Amino acid sequence: MAVLMKGAEAAAGMKEALLAELAAIRGRGIEPKLAVVRVGARDDDLAYERGIRKRFEGLGMAVRVIVLPEDIGQDAFDAEFAWVNGDPQTHGVLLFRPLPGGLSDANARRIIDPRKDVDGMSPINMARVFAGEAEGFAPCTPGAVMELLRHYGVSLEGKSVAVAGRSMVAGRPLAMLMLAANATVTLCHTRTRDLSAVCRSADIVVAAAGRAGMIGADCVTERSVIVDVGINMGRDGKLCGDVDFGEASPLVSMITPVPGGVGALTTSVLARNLLRAARLQI
Amino acid sequence: MAVLMKGAEAAAGMKEALLAELAAIRGRGIEPKLAVVRVGARDDDLAYERGIRKRFEGLGMAVRVIVLPEDIGQDAFDAEFAWVNGDPQTHGVLLFRPLPGGLSDANARRIIDPRKDVDGMSPINMARVFAGEAEGFAPCTPGAVMELLRHYGVSLEGKSVAVAGRSMVAGRPLAMLMLAANATVTLCHTRTRDLSAVCRSADIVVAAAGRAGMIGADCVTERSVIVDVGINMGRDGKLCGDVDFGEASPLVSMITPVPGGVGALTTSVLARNLLRAARLQI
Structure with a gap:
């Protein structure tokens, strides 16, 4: 019978190290915060959002969800997304994709701060992953x-x-x-x-x-x-x-x-x- | 007997289309110009430089070679390289690599204008090649x-x-x-x-x-x-x-x-x- 590789078991195995690193960062006076940006209310986005909230709660970490209307224009989206990225209290930004409507994925990839790009969408991080450089964020x-x-x-x-x-x-x-x-x-x-x-x-x-x-x-x-x-x-x-x-x-x-x-x-x-x-x- | 795939034959096959495109661009009042940046005088760089000059002469195109001293410091290199990139009369920039001494390849990749990056070293072009987007410059x-x-x-x-x-x-x-x-x-x-x-x-x-x-x-x-x-x-x-x-x-x-x-x-x-x-x- 095949060995079943279960995500929950591996997640349990990661938990201790995550909590230790969280404590170390808090010791430096920093409260790590994730911003999730969702446009509209697609079912799979909502399911992923619930999963994120649950995991982060289990670790004692906060998640901020920014919800934008499904019919938001490109300029307004770009401005909102740039604002989220610019917030000094936000350390990581996760944008649910694919974006609805005609919203430009390329714009979002260009706007995201590579240091906050926790799902590896920025060209800078893509290039690092491509080059095999460990410091890049992969998706x-x-x-x-x-x-x-x-x-x-x-x-x-x-x-x-x-x-x-x-x-x-x-x-x-x-x-x-x-x-x-x-x-x-x-x-x-x-x-x-x-x-x-x-x-x-x-x-x-x-x-x-x-x-x-x-x-x-x-x-x-x-x-x-x-x-x-x-x-x-x-x-x-x-x-x-x-x-x-x-x-x-x-x-x-x-x-x-x-x-x-x-x-x-x-x-x-x-x-x-x-x-x-x-x-x-x- | 195996078919021999010769670069010179393929190059001859490209020449007509290159000359037609060159004429079309000149028709728009633009004289395409390549800047080659060489640090020091390594043999293989010099050989490549001769090859470039010969090919570009054959097409009737100009090449400008900027030679920097082998012992140039990082700040001076960055400044020179940024100056070459910023020149509006230069449409493409080729930097011979690997760079000698301790000069930072990462700096050069960050400085180069992705639109002038004719040897595909910029992270922007790497990411495009990685993603399979045709508009990127590959090496x-x-x-x-x-x-x-x-x-x-x-x-x-x-x-x-x-x-x-x-x-x-x-x-x-x-x-x-x-x-x-x-x-x-x-x-x-x-x-x-x-x-x-x-x-x-x-x-x-x-x-x-x-x-x-x-x-x-x-x-x-x-x-x-x-x-x-x-x-x-x-x-x-x-x-x-x-x-x-x-x-x-x-x-x-x-x-x-x-x-x-x-x-x-x-x-x-x-x-x-x-x-x-x-x-x-x-």
């Missing part, structure tokens, strides 16, 4: 994948990894984090020929394409470590990942559930990034 | 690889590529350019286990690790397309690539010579980037 999801593997003792050194999906919030930055950890990384996508063969030949498979059931029995071996980053709504109305869990889990070495895997760790990585950001601003 | 060497493959009719769509080497001037940006062209890219390096098997299973192998003889007969098949980005000084005092050309060339489908392959096309890509930069500044 929280790839950060959570790295932390989950670390918690479960999966070394990346010299391992082969197939990353399916090339988004800028998951696949691409994760490939670079894994490369920095000396994995040999293959970036796969919808145009990849024979994805199943590529996955079978890899030690670790990361499914991050946003397509339910993309990774099935044909993509795995008994040595496979399977990480599922996907969050999709299944036909039965339940959340599911990109991996056909029922089919793959009996066949592999280690696997993450959805929900309860990578997603359950994202908010802990967000908290860690906020503490790093607060340190940078001392 | 000239990976740009030359893409152009060489295009000239010789090697499609990347759906192909598997092994890139050996993960530098920020070759391997990493090239992997992203190839990913944007829908190749399935595996990033390999010194920690990769069984590099030869990874290379043999790929349609295209790019050697960009800076290690002479790294790719030999064990890494190729009769279908292999081999691109050699390496420039090393061989034991015999002659330039050689990362590929053992004598060993590999009889066995493969297509291959680049060194010298005369990718390196011979770099200055044409630099000229194209300069013209793109000049367009952006009209």
Whole structure:
């Protein structure tokens, strides 16, 4: 039976170090504060917001949520977002994306202060992640994948990894984090020929394409470590990942559930990034 | 016998379009100008400088070379480099790197105007290349690889590529350019286990690790397309690539010579980037 890599267990493993760092920063007279910027009220944004509040409460940290109307104009959005970034009492800024309407993602990426960019959207942090520089902020999801593997003792050194999906919030930055950890990384996508063969030949498979059931029995071996980053709504109305869990889990070495895997760790990585950001601003 | 992919042939193929674009820009009253910034007088910098002058002369374009003393201090360097960038008559800036002494590469990357950054060193352009956005400037060497493959009719769509080497001037940006062209890219390096098997299973192998003889007969098949980005000084005092050309060339489908392959096309890509930069500044 495969080892189940659970986000909650890894999050519990991070808690002590987070509380110690929080106490150390408070000892310098700083109260780390996260600002969440939400435009409108999309269901998945609200769900993520609840998750953040719960995690941060559990750590005794404050979250400020700034809600902007869904029909806000570009100029007003830019001004509000610049104001949040400029607030000296705010150490980290998380903007829920994709932005609704025609709002410019590029503007937001340009406006965000790289030192407060706890979800790694600024070009400065993207370039650092691309270059393998440890001081950059990576987006929280790839950060959570790295932390989950670390918690479960999966070394990346010299391992082969197939990353399916090339988004800028998951696949691409994760490939670079894994490369920095000396994995040999293959970036796969919808145009990849024979994805199943590529996955079978890899030690670790990361499914991050946003397509339910993309990774099935044909993509795995008994040595496979399977990480599922996907969050999709299944036909039965339940959340599911990109991996056909029922089919793959009996066949592999280690696997993450959805929900309860990578997603359950994202908010802990967000908290860690906020503490790093607060340190940078001392 | 393998097809030899020659940089000079691809450069000749680019010349007409470059001259047409140059004429179009001149028609707008702009004289595109490249500024080359060299610190000290390293042999390989001088060789590249001669190559640039020759190519630009052949196109009827001017090059201005700014030479700074090898022992220049950081503040003086930053000031000079900012001055070059600020000159409204300069449309593109190429800084020879690595910088000598303790001069900060990060400072230079921060100072360069992203619109004049014809060798893709600015974080803004790195992030664009990372994200697969066509408007970014990639470094000239990976740009030359893409152009060489295009000239010789090697499609990347759906192909598997092994890139050996993960530098920020070759391997990493090239992997992203190839990913944007829908190749399935595996990033390999010194920690990769069984590099030869990874290379043999790929349609295209790019050697960009800076290690002479790294790719030999064990890494190729009769279908292999081999691109050699390496420039090393061989034991015999002659330039050689990362590929053992004598060993590999009889066995493969297509291959680049060194010298005369990718390196011979770099200055044409630099000229194209300069013209793109000049367009952006009209």
